[in-house]
Amino acid sequence: MEKKAPDSRRNILRANLTAYGFLAPAGILVIIFFLIPVLLIIYLSMTNLATTNFTTNVSQMEFVGLENYAILLRDQFAGKIFFNTVFYVLVTLAIFNVSLALIVSLLTMHIPRRAGFAFRAIWILPRITTATVYIMLWRRLAVEAPYGIINQFNTLLNQPTYNYLDARPWEFVIMANGFIGVSFGMIIFTSAIESIPKDLMNASLVDGSTIMQRIRFIIMPLLRWPLLFVVTYQTLSLLTSFEQILLLTNGGPGLYDTEVWSLTAYHRALSNYFGNAQWGYGSAFAVVLVIIGVVLAVIYMRVFRFNELVAEPKIEVL
Amino acid sequence: MQVTIENLTKKFGDVIGAENLSLDIKDGEFVAFLGPSGCGKTTTLLMLAGIYKPTSGTIRFGDTVVNRLSPRERNIGMVFQSYALYPHMTVYKNIGYPLKLKNMQKKEIDERVNAVANTMGIGDLLDRRPGQLSGGQQQRVALGRALVKEPDILLFDEPLSNLDARLRLTMRGEIKHLQHDLGITSIYVTHDQIEAMTMADRIAVMSGGHLQAFDTPEALYDRPKTLFVAGFVGNPPMNFINVEVSASNGHFVATNGNMSLDLSKERGEKPATAGNSVVMGIRPEDIQIAPDGTVPAEVFVVEPLGRENLVDVRIDGESILLLADTKADHKRGDSVKLKFNMNKAQFFDSKTGKSLLWA
Ligand SMILES: Nc1ncnc2c1ncn2[C@@H]1O[C@H](COP(=O)(O)OP(=O)(O)O)[C@@H](O)[C@H]1O
Ligand SMILES: [Mg+2]
Numbered sequence: 001m002e003k004k005a006p007d008s009r010r011n012i013l014r015a016n017l018t019a020y021g022f023l024a025p026a027g028i029l030v031i032i033f034f035l036i037p038v039l040l041i042i043y044l045s046m047t048n049l050a051t052t053n054f055t056t057n058v059s060q061m062e063f064v065g066l067e068n069y070a071i072l073l074r075d076q077f078a079g080k081i082f083f084n085t086v087f088y089v090l091v092t093l094a095i096f097n098v099s100l101a102l103i104v105s106l107l108t109m110h111i112p113r114r115a116g117f118a119f120r121a122i123w124i125l126p127r128i129t130t131a132t133v134y135i136m137l138w139r140r141l142a143v144e145a146p147y148g149i150i151n152q153f154n155t156l157l158n159q160p161t162y163n164y165l166d167a168r169p170w171e172f173v174i175m176a177n178g179f180i181g182v183s184f185g186m187i188i189f190t191s192a193i194e195s196i197p198k199d200l201m202n203a204s205l206v207d208g209s210t211i212m213q214r215i216r217f218i219i220m221p222l223l224r225w226p227l228l229f230v231v232t233y234q235t236l237s238l239l240t241s242f243e244q245i246l247l248l249t250n251g252g253p254g255l256y257d258t259e260v261w262s263l264t265a266y267h268r269a270l271s272n273y274f275g276n277a278q279w280g281y282g283s284a285f286a287v288v289l290v291i292i293g294v295v296l297a298v299i300y301m302r303v304f305r306f307n308e309l310v311a312e313p314k315i316e317v318l
Numbered sequence: 319m320q321v322t323i324e325n326l327t328k329k330f331g332d333v334i335g336a337e338n339l340s341l342d343i344k345d346g347e348f349v350a351f352l353g354p355s356g357c358g359k360t361t362t363l364l365m366l367a368g369i370y371k372p373t374s375g376t377i378r379f380g381d382t383v384v385n386r387l388s389p390r391e392r393n394i395g396m397v398f399q400s401y402a403l404y405p406h407m408t409v410y411k412n413i414g415y416p417l418k419l420k421n422m423q424k425k426e427i428d429e430r431v432n433a434v435a436n437t438m439g440i441g442d443l444l445d446r447r448p449g450q451l452s453g454g455q456q457q458r459v460a461l462g463r464a465l466v467k468e469p470d471i472l473l474f475d476e477p478l479s480n481l482d483a484r485l486r487l488t489m490r491g492e493i494k495h496l497q498h499d500l501g502i503t504s505i506y507v508t509h510d511q512i513e514a515m516t517m518a519d520r521i522a523v524m525s526g527g528h529l530q531a532f533d534t535p536e537a538l539y540d541r542p543k544t545l546f547v548a549g550f551v552g553n554p555p556m557n558f559i560n561v562e563v564s565a566s567n568g569h570f571v572a573t574n575g576n577m578s579l580d581l582s583k584e585r586g587e588k589p590a591t592a593g594n595s596v597v598m599g600i601r602p603e604d605i606q607i608a609p610d611g612t613v614p615a616e617v618f619v620v621e622p623l624g625r626e627n628l629v630d631v632r633i634d635g636e637s638i639l640l641l642a643d644t645k646a647d648h649k650r651g652d653s654v655k656l657k658f659n660m661n662k663a664q665f666f667d668s669k670t671g672k673s674l675l676w677a
Contacts, residue, residue, distance in 0.1 A: 197400060197402065199398045199399075199400045199402035200402050200404065202364070202367070202369050202396075202398075202402070203396065203398060203402035203404075204404075204415075205367075205368070205369060205388070205389040205390065206367050206368075206369070206389045206394060206395070206396040206473075207415050207416040207419060207463065207467075208389070208390040208416050208419040208420060208467070209390065209419050210390065213419060217404075217415070218404060221406040222405070222406060224406075
């Protein structure tokens with residue numbers, strides 16, 4: 001090949017333009033649906049916009065600086081809601097979205113292919129069912145006799161009956177969300193396990209491992225990247241999704257018993273008990289959530305040594 | 319360890335992986351499974367390893383039927399074409415893995431891993447990950463991992479296919495040497511007949527899931543029992559010509575059109591009884607271009623191989639390959655005379671593909 005003259009500025013620009021061109025569609029979507037809303041929310045959180053002084057004209061909104069954040073810090077329920085959120089996210093993530101998802105993937109990978117496939121297909125159902133319908137099923141399961149399905153068994157067995165959503169609200173909130181959460185990790189883990197080369201799986205058995213030892217020493221270490229992805233994605237997803245809790249307990253049964261941060265943002269901004277929607281104050285809750293999410297994502301990347309995972313591959317020389 | 323395979327069959331639904339294989343491998347023997355891609359070599363090897371359960375038939379290691387034993391109960395070492403090194407473990411951990419699974423003491427693992435690594439010439443790579451090694455180095459690690467637990471049987475699945483030609487030559491010698499020194503019964507799967515010929519004590523030739531022949535390299539080369547074996551073993555491959563073999567008062571000839579070749583009694587007697595449906599096979603090195611040749615032909619292509627030339631000549635439009643001296647400067651279109659060494663000619667029944675000489 002002939003030697004090229006040193007790249008001129010124009011050439012560099014042109015090369016970069018192509019790259020930006022390819023990035024543009026995704027970039028524009030991120031800007032419109034993520035960046036701009038976040039900036040708007042940040043601005044809103046520094047106003048006292050509410051039902052009483054509602055306006056759509058940004059310039060007429062009353063700027064109050066960090067006032068809303070100061071109120072939030074003094075909010076007597078903020079602490080309880082914060083710890084509710086931590087509890088809800090950690091428990092759902094640990095038991096369902098990661099552990100159960102892993103167990104289901106590993107189990108269904110070790111049984112005949114078709115059976116495994118059918119089993120996993122059933123686990124997808126909660127995810128593709130509309131939230132309202134899905135939660136109706138849980139309510140039907142949990143409510144007081146004579147309608148509640150669990151209570152019908154209790155009656156049959158001459159046991160006392162309960163309204164389970166009052167008696168055990170967290171269990172039901174976590175299960176209802178967890179069973180949806182499982183399917184995501186399950187899909188990711190299953191395809192990750194399937195993409196481990198067959199030779200590697202066979203080599204481990206020939207080297208003398210049991211099935212369990214193969215899971216521990218070969219499969220699990222090779223799942224580090226999908227594990228990072230699922231933990232990160234599902235943490236953020238659990239932090240921000242509230243519709244199931246809204247429909248199941250609406251934060252109850254008692255005052256803020258199962259209220260989580262994102263649900264509070266919704267309640268304050270859009271559905272205040274007293275008919276006074278506080279957009280500004282609700283936005284402050286939402287911004288705190290964004291900050292927590294970003295911080296967590298960075299921490300996860302550190303813990304799972306993301307840099308190593310995306311290290312440049314070595315060029316093959318024999 | 320002696321290995322005996324009886325009527326071994328593996329089916330994947332309707333697909334036949336391997337069917338009705340029977341062969342016995344002596345203690346310390348080096349056996350190659352040779353055959354084209356998809357003929358069931360890997361399937362057979364994985365049955366020996368215990369990864370696949372046979373559909374029917376038995377496998378014996380020594381006197382023990384191992385059909386129902388899991389891989390870990392068989393004490394085998396295996397080397398894969400893809401190397402199959404664990405990417406998240408260092409070379410040290412890769413080689414030590416089979417020992418760790420045996421709950422061996424750290425100190426003993428350390429001694430054994432170092433000893434094997436030094437034998438394989440990878441003692442200085444122990445801290446590296448597989449991704450930081452060249453193909454040849456990875457293959458050595460894989461070999462080390464297979465050897466470290468002192469297996470009774472070594473299985474190789476096309477271990478050299480991913481290496482470049484030169485390295486393949488080196489590794490070929492090393493593996494053969496190592497196997498000879500250690501005396502471990504070895505089964506070596508390959509589609510490369512040069513590998514099989516140079517390394518193995520005996521070769522099992524397979525095609526379409528069936529065992530075609532099981533014999534020493536010399537026997538397969540000089541006395542092929544089927545048309546398939548004759549065509550598959552040897553490079554460049556054997557030439558095949560349809561002929562009619564006839565006898566007249568103790569004199570045997572093979573004829574095709576106006577080509578007529580005299581045969582000795584040993585070569586001609588049996589084919590003469592088979593009538594006109596005979597395929598004659600003759601290897602390229604058994605045909606010469608000579609002034610006193612009897613068969614006229616035309617040079618079609620000359621391929622220089624360095625040491626000799628591979629010449630494609632045409633007899634009545636039919637292609638025949640032969641090896642010629644590089645000094646004899648043949649050119650496309652030259653008219654030449656061919657001399658056949660008929661004492662090396664093979665004869666097969668064209669319908670059954672069976673040899674008429676070595677039934
Ligand atoms: N796990 C499997 N499922 C279905 N068919 C298979 C499987 N493994 C091998 N086969 C089929 O069995 C035949 C032999 O395959 P294989 O033993 O891999 O051939 P080779 O190693 O000689 O190239 C092929 O037709 C292949 O498609
Ligand atoms: Mg194969």
